[in-house]
Amino acid sequence: MSNTTAVDRRASAAPSMETTKNPVAIELAGVHKWYGDFHVLRDINLKIERRERIVICGPSGSGKSTMIRCINRLEEHQRGRIVVDGVELTNDLKKVDEVRRDVGMVFQHFNLFPHLTVLENCTLSPIWVRKMPKKDAEAIAMHYLARVKIPEQAGKYPGQLSGGQQQRVAIARALCMNPKIMLFDEPTSALDPEMVKEVLDTMVGLAQDGMTMLVVSHEMGFARQVANRVIFMDAGQIIEANEPREFFSNPQHERTRLFLSQILH
């Protein structure tokens, strides 16, 4: 967002930069996962540094969603190591909670809570998980709702908003936890075409503020503009990764070329 103020920047992204020394935000080493006999993730090795913006693309069923869902343990991996912000994900629920507090996630279908107002959606987690006083939580929520440009909708219920507005609320809701890392699982795939831009603009603003972002998306324009790395996955593996210009103009692997030729017409 071009008109993001200095106050915004200080309140959101900056603290997470200063509080941690570790330059590696996320590390996946030899990660495997199976659904029954089906081998969804095969030997995933990926190291993501702070402030990186990574766009992951690939055909459906390639395991890209599963991979980012492993990062906040919505899915369990069965072999290998996943370390998020210095915390290794194991069956230890305390560690899982610790990671989830610091990793925000935005879903394809928003997953807003329909029985709560927009403001309540945003304050819920700060109040119950961070144990923040209600007043402070509401101030923060209003700050982020203003940032995604829908402060006037705070009193409404999600069902009364358009898809694009709902997705922006979902982003604000995640930001209210002041996350160090943001995961986006196909954030624009369920939106009407005319609403994609408002959501992407919000994400561009976040990226400019230095948020560490992992985005599963087929918005290649967004990847070109924002990503510092594009990853192509197929059949549960990382097939190719490169900085966007090289990735699009000079794909190395044949499957990447085939995929790009199909989505870029």
Added chain:
Amino acid sequence: MADEAANLAFAREHLADRVEPPKTATGAVGWVRRNLLSGWFNIALTLVSLYVLWLVVPPLLKFLVLDAVWEGTGRDDCLPEKVGRDVGACWPFIRAKFSQFVYGFYPADQYWRVNLTFALGAAWLVPLLIPQLPYKGLNAALFFGVFPVVAFVLLVGGVFGLSHVETRVWGGLLVTLVVAVTGIIASLPLGVMLALGRRSQMPVVRMLSVIFIEFWRGVPLITVLFFATYMLPLFLPAEWTIDSLLRALVGVALFSAAYMAEVVRGGLQAIPKGQYEGAQALGLGYWQMMGLIVLPQALRIVIPGIVNTFIGLFKDTTLVMIVAIFDLLGQLRAAFADPNWSTPTTLFTGFAFAGIIYFFFCFGMSRYSLLVERRLSRVERR
């Protein structure tokens, strides 16, 4: 307008004006024509309905009001051959037995304790049911936390200078309401816990919940009551005496909890996986996720089912009669035995009275649940 239909290329020059919707027949005549006489099938249904009403309403009115006896002191006032006309309902019978129907054999000089309990219950329940009134938390604490204790002390007595009243002498509407309200208040939280247990990731919890639910759903309530009243004492040490009303209460509560659990489970299953994931991704723990996100939505969905179970429970309380606890219906049947009121219409009068009372409570619950549903759907306007 023809242009856009006929031409391949078209660009609108003026935006179309907003036009009022066409006026169909309005007023009462229009309503009747639209809703009762819109086609041959509708006309036939209207005629059949009118015929059924004609069959039911006049005789009912005749029995309950026109031919009814309103004043009197004994059977002579309600016997056709003594009165010299057709006799419908014998209302003096109800008036004479009224205190028995309400209090059972509760000591007459202690009726105020029952009345006070009823009044307190109503005073704390009614504001709780009216959504516009404030202090819902405090109100709920009073009704669900304080009221059961106060009601217990008031009704049972034995402390604060109140004489002890054994539950054996309780009866009538008092017992019906005690059993129903306890069952309703206990079955919902128990049912919710069982439903969560049945969907738990932990195999032991899940299995215990399934066994509990299937056991209680698999046996008839009458069996449960019989067992609690006549068999249980045989298994327990002789010095353990558990109040028979309490035993029935526990039986009814556990029985309805099993049904409630399945109703709630239906609601839980209707909540999309995304809601769980959204809550988990925000770092909410299991109980926070269930209490703040999943259950509020799930319970809303199954309000009709919950109220259905409540209504069923309310009427099932009449089964305590078979273990010698005299609820409203039990007292009624006891009153039929009184020779002073034995007339051809006493039986019908008594059942009409009981029917009206049960209908009042059950219909009330039903209407209230509709109101809640409408209110919730209006709030979210999805």
